[in-house]
Amino acid sequence: MTATVPAAAITGPDGPVQRRAIAKAITLLESTRGDHRATADALLTELLPHTGRSFRLGISGVPGVGKSTFIEALGLHLIARGHRVAVLAIDPSSSVSGGSILGDKTRMEHLSVHPQAYIRPSPASGTLGGVAAKTRESMLVCEAAGYDVVIVETVGVGQSETAVAGMTDMFVLMQLPNAGDDLRAIKKGVMELADLVVINKADIDADAATRAPGADHQRDAHPRPARARRSTRQCAAVAAGSAAAQCTEGRRPERFWSAVTRFRQLQEAGGRLADRRKQQSLAWMWERIESGLKQAFRHNAQVQALLPRLTRDVEQGRVAASTAARQLLALCHPGLDPGSSP
Numbered sequence: 001m002t003a004t005v006p007a008a009a010i011t012g013p014d015g016p017v018q019r020r021a022i023a024k025a026i027t028l029l030e031s032t033r034g035d036h037r038a039t040a041d042a043l044l045t046e047l048l049p050h051t052g053r054s055f056r057l058g059i060s061g062v063p064g065v066g067k068s069t070f071i072e073a074l075g076l077h078l079i080a081r082g083h084r085v086a087v088l089a090i091d092p093s094s095s096v097s098g099g100s101i102l103g104d105k106t107r108m109e110h111l112s113v114h115p116q117a118y119i120r121p122s123p124a125s126g127t128l129g130g131v132a133a134k135t136r137e138s139m140l141v142c143e144a145a146g147y148d149v150v151i152v153e154t155v156g157v158g159q160s161e162t163a164v165a166g167m168t169d170m171f172v173l174m175q176l177p178n179a180g181d182d183l184r185a186i187k188k189g190v191m192e193l194a195d196l197v198v199i200n201k202a203d204i205d206a207d208a209a210t211r212a213p214g215a216d217h218q219r220d221a222h223p224r225p226a227r228a229r230r231s232t233r234q235c236a237a238v239a240a241g242s243a244a245a246q247c248t249e250g251r252r253p254e255r256f257w258s259a260v261t262r263f264r265q266l267q268e269a270g271g272r273l274a275d276r277r278k279q280q281s282l283a284w285m286w287e288r289i290e291s292g293l294k295q296a297f298r299h300n301a302q303v304q305a306l307l308p309r310l311t312r313d314v315e316q317g318r319v320a321a322s323t324a325a326r327q328l329l330a331l332c333h334p335g336l337d338p339g340s341s342p
Protein backbone atom coordinates (compact mmCIF):
# COMPACT_ATOMS: atom_id res chain seq x y z
CA MET A 1 0.00 0.00 0.00
CA THR A 2 1.26 3.48 -0.85
CA ALA A 3 1.27 5.50 2.29
CA THR A 4 0.71 8.84 0.62
CA VAL A 5 -2.63 10.10 -0.60
CA PRO A 6 -2.76 13.58 -2.14
CA ALA A 7 -5.39 15.65 -0.35
CA ALA A 8 -6.23 17.30 -3.70
CA ALA A 9 -7.46 13.96 -5.07
CA ILE A 10 -9.96 13.78 -2.21
CA THR A 11 -11.14 17.36 -2.39
CA GLY A 12 -11.13 17.31 -6.20
CA PRO A 13 -13.94 16.39 -8.60
CA ASP A 14 -15.98 13.30 -7.87
CA GLY A 15 -15.38 10.22 -9.97
CA PRO A 16 -13.21 7.10 -9.94
CA VAL A 17 -10.02 9.01 -9.07
CA GLN A 18 -11.68 10.53 -6.00
CA ARG A 19 -13.20 7.18 -4.94
CA ARG A 20 -9.81 5.49 -5.11
CA ALA A 21 -8.25 8.33 -3.11
CA ILE A 22 -10.96 8.07 -0.41
CA ALA A 23 -10.49 4.31 -0.16
CA LYS A 24 -6.71 4.69 0.11
CA ALA A 25 -7.04 7.46 2.69
CA ILE A 26 -9.34 5.35 4.86
CA THR A 27 -7.02 2.34 4.56
CA LEU A 28 -4.21 4.64 5.65
CA LEU A 29 -6.25 5.84 8.64
CA GLU A 30 -6.98 2.23 9.59
CA SER A 31 -3.31 1.27 9.54
CA THR A 32 -1.65 0.77 12.91
CA ARG A 33 1.90 1.38 11.60
CA GLY A 34 3.58 4.36 13.24
CA ASP A 35 4.79 5.93 9.96
CA HIS A 36 1.32 5.51 8.42
CA ARG A 37 -0.19 7.22 11.45
CA ALA A 38 2.08 10.22 10.95
CA THR A 39 1.12 10.43 7.25
CA ALA A 40 -2.56 10.04 8.19
CA ASP A 41 -2.31 12.89 10.71
CA ALA A 42 -0.71 15.12 8.06
CA LEU A 43 -3.48 14.25 5.60
CA LEU A 44 -6.21 14.97 8.17
CA THR A 45 -4.67 18.36 8.90
CA GLU A 46 -4.75 19.18 5.19
CA LEU A 47 -8.34 18.00 4.84
CA LEU A 48 -9.68 19.70 7.96
CA PRO A 49 -10.48 23.06 6.31
CA HIS A 50 -12.70 21.16 3.86
CA THR A 51 -14.69 19.35 6.56
CA GLY A 52 -17.69 20.25 8.70
CA ARG A 53 -20.11 21.06 5.90
CA SER A 54 -22.04 17.79 5.93
CA PHE A 55 -24.88 16.68 8.14
CA ARG A 56 -23.71 13.82 10.36
CA LEU A 57 -26.46 11.36 11.10
CA GLY A 58 -26.09 8.44 13.52
CA ILE A 59 -28.40 5.44 13.17
CA SER A 60 -28.55 2.57 15.63
CA GLY A 61 -30.77 -0.43 16.27
CA VAL A 62 -30.66 -4.15 16.99
CA PRO A 63 -29.76 -6.52 14.13
CA GLY A 64 -32.86 -7.14 12.03
CA VAL A 65 -34.68 -3.91 12.96
CA GLY A 66 -34.29 -2.78 9.36
CA LYS A 67 -31.32 -0.40 9.37
CA SER A 68 -29.87 -1.36 6.02
CA THR A 69 -33.27 -1.45 4.30
CA PHE A 70 -33.94 1.98 5.76
CA ILE A 71 -30.55 3.48 4.87
CA GLU A 72 -30.79 2.13 1.32
CA ALA A 73 -34.21 3.80 0.87
CA LEU A 74 -33.07 7.02 2.55
CA GLY A 75 -29.80 7.17 0.62
CA LEU A 76 -31.49 6.73 -2.76
CA HIS A 77 -34.14 9.29 -1.78
CA LEU A 78 -31.46 11.84 -0.89
CA ILE A 79 -29.36 11.18 -4.00
CA ALA A 80 -32.45 11.75 -6.14
CA ARG A 81 -32.63 15.20 -4.52
CA GLY A 82 -29.04 16.06 -5.35
CA HIS A 83 -27.25 14.95 -2.19
CA ARG A 84 -24.13 12.80 -1.98
CA VAL A 85 -24.34 10.17 0.73
CA ALA A 86 -21.61 8.35 2.66
CA VAL A 87 -22.40 5.44 4.98
CA LEU A 88 -19.85 4.34 7.57
CA ALA A 89 -20.34 1.56 10.06
CA ILE A 90 -19.21 0.87 13.59
CA ASP A 91 -19.64 -2.79 14.33
CA PRO A 92 -18.80 -3.73 17.90
CA SER A 93 -19.17 -7.43 17.08
CA SER A 94 -16.30 -7.27 14.61
CA SER A 95 -13.71 -6.92 17.35
CA VAL A 96 -15.02 -10.08 19.02
CA SER A 97 -15.79 -12.38 16.11
CA GLY A 98 -13.34 -11.08 13.51
CA GLY A 99 -16.30 -10.89 11.11
CA SER A 100 -18.63 -8.01 10.61
CA ILE A 101 -22.42 -7.92 10.84
CA LEU A 102 -22.38 -4.60 9.04
CA GLY A 103 -19.80 -5.64 6.47
CA ASP A 104 -22.16 -7.96 4.62
CA LYS A 105 -21.79 -7.21 0.90
CA THR A 106 -25.45 -7.88 0.13
CA ARG A 107 -26.62 -4.98 2.29
CA MET A 108 -27.81 -1.85 0.45
CA GLU A 109 -27.34 -3.41 -2.96
CA HIS A 110 -28.47 -0.40 -5.02
CA LEU A 111 -26.95 2.28 -2.82
CA SER A 112 -23.60 0.51 -2.62
CA VAL A 113 -23.10 0.69 -6.40
CA HIS A 114 -24.45 4.21 -6.86
CA PRO A 115 -21.80 6.71 -8.04
CA GLN A 116 -23.12 9.35 -5.62
CA ALA A 117 -22.83 7.04 -2.59
CA TYR A 118 -19.85 5.80 -0.65
CA ILE A 119 -20.26 2.86 1.73
CA ARG A 120 -17.55 1.57 3.99
CA PRO A 121 -17.95 -1.15 6.62
CA SER A 122 -15.93 -0.95 9.81
CA PRO A 123 -12.55 -2.65 10.04
CA ALA A 124 -12.93 -6.30 11.05
CA SER A 125 -10.64 -6.05 14.07
CA GLY A 126 -9.67 -3.79 16.90
CA THR A 127 -11.28 -2.43 20.03
CA LEU A 128 -14.50 -0.44 19.90
CA GLY A 129 -12.52 2.71 20.73
CA GLY A 130 -10.14 1.99 17.85
CA VAL A 131 -12.92 1.21 15.38
CA ALA A 132 -14.79 4.35 16.47
CA ALA A 133 -11.62 6.43 16.02
CA LYS A 134 -11.26 5.23 12.44
CA THR A 135 -14.92 5.86 11.68
CA ARG A 136 -14.69 9.40 13.04
CA GLU A 137 -11.66 10.13 10.88
CA SER A 138 -13.20 8.41 7.83
CA MET A 139 -16.17 10.72 8.29
CA LEU A 140 -13.85 13.72 7.88
CA VAL A 141 -12.40 12.23 4.68
CA CYS A 142 -15.91 11.78 3.24
CA GLU A 143 -16.84 15.33 4.19
CA ALA A 144 -13.73 16.71 2.52
CA ALA A 145 -14.74 14.73 -0.59
CA GLY A 146 -18.03 16.61 -0.67
CA TYR A 147 -20.44 14.02 0.76
CA ASP A 148 -23.01 16.30 2.35
CA VAL A 149 -24.85 13.59 4.28
CA VAL A 150 -22.69 11.20 6.29
CA ILE A 151 -24.55 8.35 7.97
CA VAL A 152 -22.78 6.50 10.76
CA GLU A 153 -24.49 3.21 11.46
CA THR A 154 -24.06 0.89 14.40
CA VAL A 155 -25.58 -2.30 15.75
CA GLY A 156 -27.43 -1.50 18.92
CA VAL A 157 -25.33 -3.30 21.45
CA GLY A 158 -23.02 -2.08 24.18
CA GLN A 159 -21.28 1.24 24.07
CA SER A 160 -21.28 1.69 20.33
CA GLU A 161 -24.34 3.95 20.52
CA THR A 162 -22.50 6.32 22.83
CA ALA A 163 -19.61 6.40 20.38
CA VAL A 164 -21.94 7.20 17.46
CA ALA A 165 -23.97 9.78 19.38
CA GLY A 166 -20.63 11.40 20.29
CA MET A 167 -19.64 11.94 16.67
CA THR A 168 -22.91 12.88 14.95
CA ASP A 169 -25.21 15.91 14.75
CA MET A 170 -28.27 13.79 15.28
CA PHE A 171 -28.59 10.33 16.78
CA VAL A 172 -31.49 8.16 15.64
CA LEU A 173 -32.58 4.98 17.36
CA MET A 174 -34.57 2.43 15.36
CA GLN A 175 -36.97 0.20 17.26
CA LEU A 176 -39.51 -2.47 16.48
CA PRO A 177 -43.15 -1.53 17.14
CA ASN A 178 -43.44 -3.96 20.02
CA ALA A 179 -40.15 -3.09 21.68
CA GLY A 180 -42.17 -2.78 24.84
CA ASP A 181 -41.63 -1.11 28.14
CA ASP A 182 -39.20 -3.79 29.30
CA LEU A 183 -36.84 -3.16 26.45
CA ARG A 184 -37.24 0.60 26.76
CA ALA A 185 -36.27 0.40 30.41
CA ILE A 186 -33.20 -1.71 29.63
CA LYS A 187 -32.17 0.71 26.96
CA LYS A 188 -32.98 3.81 28.94
CA GLY A 189 -29.43 5.08 28.71
CA VAL A 190 -29.59 4.79 24.95
CA MET A 191 -33.02 6.41 24.80
CA GLU A 192 -31.54 9.44 26.49
CA LEU A 193 -28.98 9.70 23.72
CA ALA A 194 -31.61 9.60 20.99
CA ASP A 195 -32.65 12.78 19.20
CA LEU A 196 -35.23 10.80 17.27
CA VAL A 197 -36.80 7.39 17.66
CA VAL A 198 -37.96 5.59 14.53
CA ILE A 199 -40.52 2.88 15.04
CA ASN A 200 -39.77 0.61 12.12
CA LYS A 201 -41.82 -2.23 10.63
CA ALA A 202 -44.96 -0.44 11.73
CA ASP A 203 -46.63 -2.20 8.80
CA ILE A 204 -46.52 -5.59 10.48
CA ASP A 205 -48.14 -6.82 13.66
CA ALA A 206 -46.31 -7.05 16.93
CA ASP A 207 -46.15 -10.82 16.81
CA ALA A 208 -44.38 -10.86 13.50
CA ALA A 209 -41.95 -8.21 14.65
CA THR A 210 -40.72 -10.46 17.46
CA ARG A 211 -39.72 -12.99 14.83
CA ALA A 212 -37.49 -10.51 13.03
CA PRO A 213 -34.04 -12.03 12.55
CA GLY A 214 -31.76 -11.24 15.44
CA ALA A 215 -34.33 -9.20 17.34
CA ASP A 216 -33.52 -8.92 21.02
CA HIS A 217 -36.87 -10.40 21.90
CA GLN A 218 -35.93 -13.76 20.52
CA ARG A 219 -33.93 -14.34 23.64
CA ASP A 220 -36.97 -13.64 25.79
CA ALA A 221 -38.39 -16.99 26.89
CA HIS A 222 -41.74 -15.42 27.75
CA PRO A 223 -42.57 -12.90 25.05
CA ARG A 224 -45.31 -10.45 25.82
CA PRO A 225 -48.67 -11.25 24.27
CA ALA A 226 -49.09 -9.83 20.79
CA ARG A 227 -50.55 -6.39 20.78
CA ALA A 228 -53.14 -5.11 18.40
CA ARG A 229 -51.94 -4.25 14.93
CA ARG A 230 -50.49 -0.78 15.02
CA SER A 231 -50.50 1.86 12.38
CA THR A 232 -47.67 4.32 11.99
CA ARG A 233 -49.81 7.08 13.45
CA GLN A 234 -50.47 5.08 16.60
CA CYS A 235 -46.83 4.43 17.37
CA ALA A 236 -45.69 6.08 20.54
CA ALA A 237 -42.46 8.00 20.13
CA VAL A 238 -40.35 7.94 23.22
CA ALA A 239 -37.27 10.08 23.27
CA ALA A 240 -36.54 11.05 26.81
CA GLY A 241 -34.69 14.33 27.06
CA SER A 242 -34.48 14.72 23.32
CA ALA A 243 -34.82 17.93 21.39
CA ALA A 244 -37.03 16.32 18.77
CA ALA A 245 -39.19 13.25 19.19
CA GLN A 246 -40.90 11.93 16.13
CA CYS A 247 -42.46 8.67 15.19
CA THR A 248 -42.02 7.59 11.66
CA GLU A 249 -41.75 4.51 9.54
CA GLY A 250 -38.53 3.34 7.97
CA ARG A 251 -39.98 2.74 4.55
CA ARG A 252 -41.00 6.37 4.15
CA PRO A 253 -37.74 8.30 3.93
CA GLU A 254 -39.42 11.59 3.00
CA ARG A 255 -41.19 11.77 6.39
CA PHE A 256 -38.02 10.87 8.17
CA TRP A 257 -35.95 13.42 6.27
CA SER A 258 -38.40 16.23 6.99
CA ALA A 259 -38.07 15.42 10.72
CA VAL A 260 -34.29 15.48 10.34
CA THR A 261 -34.44 18.80 8.51
CA ARG A 262 -36.63 20.36 11.22
CA PHE A 263 -34.24 19.14 13.91
CA ARG A 264 -31.26 20.48 11.98
CA GLN A 265 -32.86 23.90 11.52
CA LEU A 266 -33.62 24.12 15.24
CA GLN A 267 -30.08 23.13 16.13
CA GLU A 268 -28.49 25.54 13.69
CA ALA A 269 -30.71 28.46 14.64
CA GLY A 270 -29.75 28.33 18.30
CA GLY A 271 -26.04 27.78 17.62
CA ARG A 272 -26.46 24.39 19.26
CA LEU A 273 -25.03 22.47 16.34
CA ALA A 274 -21.73 24.35 16.52
CA ASP A 275 -21.64 23.86 20.32
CA ARG A 276 -22.38 20.16 19.99
CA ARG A 277 -19.55 19.73 17.51
CA LYS A 278 -17.12 21.69 19.67
CA GLN A 279 -17.97 19.61 22.72
CA GLN A 280 -17.67 16.42 20.70
CA SER A 281 -14.22 17.40 19.42
CA LEU A 282 -12.94 18.20 22.90
CA ALA A 283 -14.46 15.05 24.42
CA TRP A 284 -12.85 13.10 21.62
CA MET A 285 -9.46 14.68 22.25
CA TRP A 286 -9.62 13.66 25.92
CA GLU A 287 -10.85 10.19 25.04
CA ARG A 288 -7.83 9.74 22.76
CA ILE A 289 -5.44 11.17 25.37
CA GLU A 290 -6.75 8.74 27.98
CA SER A 291 -6.56 5.79 25.66
CA GLY A 292 -3.05 6.80 24.52
CA LEU A 293 -1.85 7.13 28.12
CA LYS A 294 -3.31 3.75 29.00
CA GLN A 295 -1.58 2.15 26.04
CA ALA A 296 1.76 3.78 26.91
CA PHE A 297 1.35 2.59 30.49
CA ARG A 298 0.67 -1.01 29.45
CA HIS A 299 3.65 -1.01 27.09
CA ASN A 300 6.08 0.37 29.71
CA ALA A 301 8.76 -2.30 30.36
CA GLN A 302 8.96 -1.61 34.12
CA VAL A 303 5.18 -1.80 34.42
CA GLN A 304 5.16 -5.09 32.53
CA ALA A 305 7.82 -6.46 34.90
CA LEU A 306 6.04 -5.46 38.09
CA LEU A 307 2.40 -5.90 37.08
CA PRO A 308 2.08 -9.71 37.50
CA ARG A 309 3.42 -9.63 41.08
CA LEU A 310 1.34 -6.63 42.10
CA THR A 311 -1.75 -8.17 40.49
CA ARG A 312 -1.30 -11.27 42.67
CA ASP A 313 -0.66 -9.11 45.75
CA VAL A 314 -3.88 -7.18 45.18
CA GLU A 315 -5.85 -10.36 44.46
CA GLN A 316 -4.63 -11.97 47.67
CA GLY A 317 -5.15 -8.89 49.77
CA ARG A 318 -1.47 -8.27 50.56
CA VAL A 319 -1.38 -4.83 48.92
CA ALA A 320 -4.21 -2.30 48.71
CA ALA A 321 -5.43 -1.63 45.16
CA SER A 322 -4.72 2.09 45.46
CA THR A 323 -1.19 1.45 46.71
CA ALA A 324 -0.52 -0.86 43.76
CA ALA A 325 -1.90 1.72 41.33
CA ARG A 326 0.33 4.41 42.84
CA GLN A 327 3.43 2.22 42.62
CA LEU A 328 2.75 1.33 38.99
CA LEU A 329 1.97 4.89 37.94
CA ALA A 330 5.13 6.13 39.63
CA LEU A 331 7.12 3.91 37.23
CA CYS A 332 5.80 5.88 34.24
CA HIS A 333 5.44 9.26 35.87
CA PRO A 334 7.88 9.66 38.75
CA GLY A 335 6.52 11.98 41.41
CA LEU A 336 2.91 11.50 40.30
CA ASP A 337 0.49 10.96 43.15
CA PRO A 338 -2.88 10.06 41.64
CA GLY A 339 -4.62 10.50 44.99
CA SER A 340 -3.69 14.16 45.47
CA SER A 341 -4.59 17.37 43.65
CA PRO A 342 -1.96 19.00 41.43
Ligand code: GDP
Binding pocket: 061, 062, 063, 064, 065, 066, 067, 068, 069, 070, 200, 201, 202, 203, 204, 212, 213, 250, 251
Ligand atom coordinates in the same frame (compact mmCIF):
# COMPACT_ATOMS: atom_id res chain seq x y z
P1 GDP B 1 -30.65 -4.58 9.85
O1 GDP B 1 -29.99 -5.81 10.38
O2 GDP B 1 -31.10 -3.68 10.96
O3 GDP B 1 -29.81 -3.86 8.84
O4 GDP B 1 -32.02 -5.04 9.12
P2 GDP B 1 -32.35 -5.26 7.59
O5 GDP B 1 -32.52 -3.96 6.88
O6 GDP B 1 -31.37 -6.23 7.00
O7 GDP B 1 -33.81 -5.90 7.67
C1 GDP B 1 -34.08 -7.16 8.25
C2 GDP B 1 -35.33 -7.75 7.62
O8 GDP B 1 -36.46 -6.94 7.89
C3 GDP B 1 -35.23 -7.87 6.11
O9 GDP B 1 -35.81 -9.10 5.72
C4 GDP B 1 -36.05 -6.68 5.61
O10 GDP B 1 -36.62 -6.93 4.35
C5 GDP B 1 -37.12 -6.56 6.69
N1 GDP B 1 -37.64 -5.18 6.83
C6 GDP B 1 -36.91 -4.04 6.87
N2 GDP B 1 -37.73 -2.95 7.02
C7 GDP B 1 -39.01 -3.42 7.08
C8 GDP B 1 -40.30 -2.77 7.24
O11 GDP B 1 -40.46 -1.56 7.35
N3 GDP B 1 -41.39 -3.62 7.27
C9 GDP B 1 -41.26 -4.97 7.15
N4 GDP B 1 -42.35 -5.69 7.19
N5 GDP B 1 -40.07 -5.59 7.02
C10 GDP B 1 -38.95 -4.84 6.97
